[in-house]
Amino acid sequence: LSSAEESVKSLGEPLGLQTSGLEQPQSSEVSEGSQPSTPLPLPLSTLGPSGLSIQEMVAMSPELDTYAITKKVKEVLTDNNLGQRLFGETILGLTQGSVSDLLARPKPWHKLSLKGREPFVRMQLWLNDPRNVEKLMDMKRMEKKGKECVSESRIRRELFIEEIQAAGAAASGEGGSPSVPPSKAGEGDSCDGTEGDAAMEDGKPAGPRSLTPEEEAAAAAAKALTPSHSPIPKDPTTSAAEGPGTSSSTGLGLFGFPETTPSASGSTSSSSSTSRNPKDSSLRKKKAANLNNIIHRLEKAASKEDPSEWEF
DNA sequence: TAACAGTCAATATT
């Protein structure tokens, strides 16, 4: 961060970005404490446009007009019938209440700590994104479908439980743990597929972060935050908390901040294998398959904060 | 370790 800070001072201002007389890197704010000098590989999942982490973006951000930003955000949200909850959870990684407070009583930039500035940087980034509304609308739709799926990811759950219980009763012996009969868990359901697609977004491949020279990064960051509409790569896509498929495309984001995603690893062919087991399915095979299935579900659940979205 | 900042979850309002 400190190095980033330097680059801003040396390059950012000369570039005449927005407001130049920006933050005196208040000794206190540019805390270097917590983060060991070690190039601690902070969660890649948080990389945003120009391959910078949101935190780097915040650190290098020029002074932003929080009031103007919130005003604009409110305008856009209301104009498009987008709620604070959706916006907060998918764009800012905050709850509805926090968003409400933030939008209603934005603190002036200079009174905010780095942490406190983050939401505003995200908002600005979002405002700059030409497809911001479009994306949010997508999320909205996805959520809707998600709910339908839930009522549906619920019926199956019940079946699943029944099977478990039945199996447990049947093979009472067998290591005790409920051995599950091969459920025909047809994972190919529309729900999963749909979400996955929407999650693709622009399908921008992971940015070559390591390559970017600091200078360019700094410039890019500032540019990205400039109110003017510039070809913004893609927003940090903060949370997207629910979107199971969200980051599936990149495969990144292993328990990073809001967007915890099941590592691609988990994708054992479980589900499918379960259903199509050759007739010679020995009990052992079945068990293995079921185990995989269960693991698969657990991993999926791990990516969903809301228990109501758990699939079992 | 008190003061502060940022959030959340619960719940009050609209």
Place this chain on the structure above:
DNA sequence: AATATTGACTGTTA
């Protein structure tokens, strides 16, 4: 249903 308010809690800072 969406938005506003607020007490409690966590992590920071001085």
